[in-house]
Amino acid sequence: METSASKRESAFFFECPLPLRDYPTVTLGHGSGGRLSADLVEHLFLPAFDNAALRARGDGAVISIADMRLAISTDSFVVRPLFFPGGNIGELAVNGTVNDLAMCGAVPLHLSASFILEEGFELAQLNAIAHAMGEAAARAGVSIVTGDTKVVEKGHGDGVFINTTGIGVIPAGVHLAAERVRTGDVVLLSGTIGDHGMAIMSVREGLAFEAPIQSDTAPLHTLVQALLHLNAEAVHLMRDPTRGGVAAALNEIAQQARVGIVLDERAIPVRPAVSAACEMLGLDPLYVANEGKLIAIVAREHAEAMLAALRAHPLGEAAAIIGEVTDQHPGLVAMRTRIGATRVVPMPQGELLPRIC
């Protein structure tokens, strides 16, 4: 016992708080968007890169240059399979970064695209992916202005990995931040949950439904603009619930804003096919990734108007008020269940759905 403990100690030439010491090597859970991902950011990357923009830990960073506020966001995409019902890795890579910029309140403008290709990958597939990216960029009103391509030997990559990084401008009057969230605020969700994750999982697991589950991948910038145009001041924070699902996104908000959140299970929209697939695989839709949904924390007095604005948008037809911010249990997310009980919705710990984006 003692030998193995001291051996593990010596492998760690860095000082780290307890959470990381439990894992001397990278696990799939470190890419989950849940607790282990957060540990990696908090205990490894933040100390190494320390600066104020990074510490704010939004979906992107907000920086000021001259008198402009810009949002910058980056994401690498490793989804498997590359093509899935409702989309492909290229479309996902564009929409994902567009959405992270939109969650900062920014109007997305420009993207970079960087490819890590595996030797032997078909150029025809790469071309299809590149065209899907071009089309997604056109739909989102952004241009892909610069790029890079690297190739690794067969067996050292996996077909194609794509990084997109984007910048956008945050209009005056828009200020989304965890510290703006307050007791009594309302939690809006723009539509059904779990569609993206279960589209991927049903392909991987060979689940057959009458109509296949489609990914919800979509650019959310116009949905965001609809809310901000209504009343920018009343929108306090936005997140898109991707990896780790609604549960991870709301736990992050609760922790960063130091508030409690209470959800109403009956109010959370889930498609029957997604619900069925989740049941078959033993998954909770609250933890399943979305790629075309947003959560907005808004001032109570404007919540109904905001809900109406979401529902008037093609991407927000199934929008709902799913909960509220409370001064009880700060840092925790709770849920009133269908049967009237209340349970905690914890931050996801491990990794149930690897390589979902």
Add this chain to the structure above:
Amino acid sequence: METSASKRESAFFFECPLPLRDYPTVTLGHGSGGRLSADLVEHLFLPAFDNAALRARGDGAVISIADMRLAISTDSFVVRPLFFPGGNIGELAVNGTVNDLAMCGAVPLHLSASFILEEGFELAQLNAIAHAMGEAAARAGVSIVTGDTKVVEKGHGDGVFINTTGIGVIPAGVHLAAERVRTGDVVLLSGTIGDHGMAIMSVREGLAFEAPIQSDTAPLHTLVQALLHLNAEAVHLMRDPTRGGVAAALNEIAQQARVGIVLDERAIPVRPAVSAACEMLGLDPLYVANEGKLIAIVAREHAEAMLAALRAHPLGEAAAIIGEVTDQHPGLVAMRTRIGATRVVPMPQGELLPRIC
């Protein structure tokens, strides 16, 4: 014959000019920075993403937001080994993007960092890499403001791949562009060539020298500022000769500016150890990657002053005038050799040194 030809045709559901049709799948050469990389950009990515900023094909893109000119550049790093004499993948990832911004004439400001980790990679190594990135960022005066981490299963990646994307501001009066290159301009090189590539190769090939060859990885933004402060107008174009070396960088310039370039072999500085290692491995240092060198195309009447400015900088002590721009043989690079002959220096075709950055 006919069957296999038609089979190959049908696999290509995209229209592409001849060069790409020779390769139905990705080869290591597509990541070389040479002819095949250029084909991929020209015949696959440009048609898919088409826009003016991308067509300019600099080391980064130049975009305008309000009345500001910003440079954006992205690079993914897949270098092997991760730690090498003179640096590591983290330091390289920061310096590489800082340098691409600097080559646009920009003052680098902010970086994003995105990691694709392989399951089982040691967190202690990741920590060392992250700290090297933090230190490199501090040296270059940039902050790493946002990031992302993905994890792929063991055997589907290779330890760690890093993407960095950066933005910087281009000061008024700085205008670096291929169309500004003209006959009579002088080609400056900031120091010895081939150090980075041969540092990597000598580790991989187990070559032993009295003193190991060190990578030249370094941030070039202050060297660039030294030239621009002297006379921004007189600096017409800059490139850092990374993948594909000085040969690829100058061929790109000759093609984009539609000019000829003539080099003087005797003027090109190469360290004896690099020269010896190249000879052992049958490589030409002109084609070997550098990570801390720049090429500047400057107006002839300012060339001597610019050379002096480079030499006064710690990163430019071995700077030299290595050639000139001519109206002969537009699109081609030629070299007057040590023995007085003239030979063409072609664009590299395949891939001699995979995963050098």
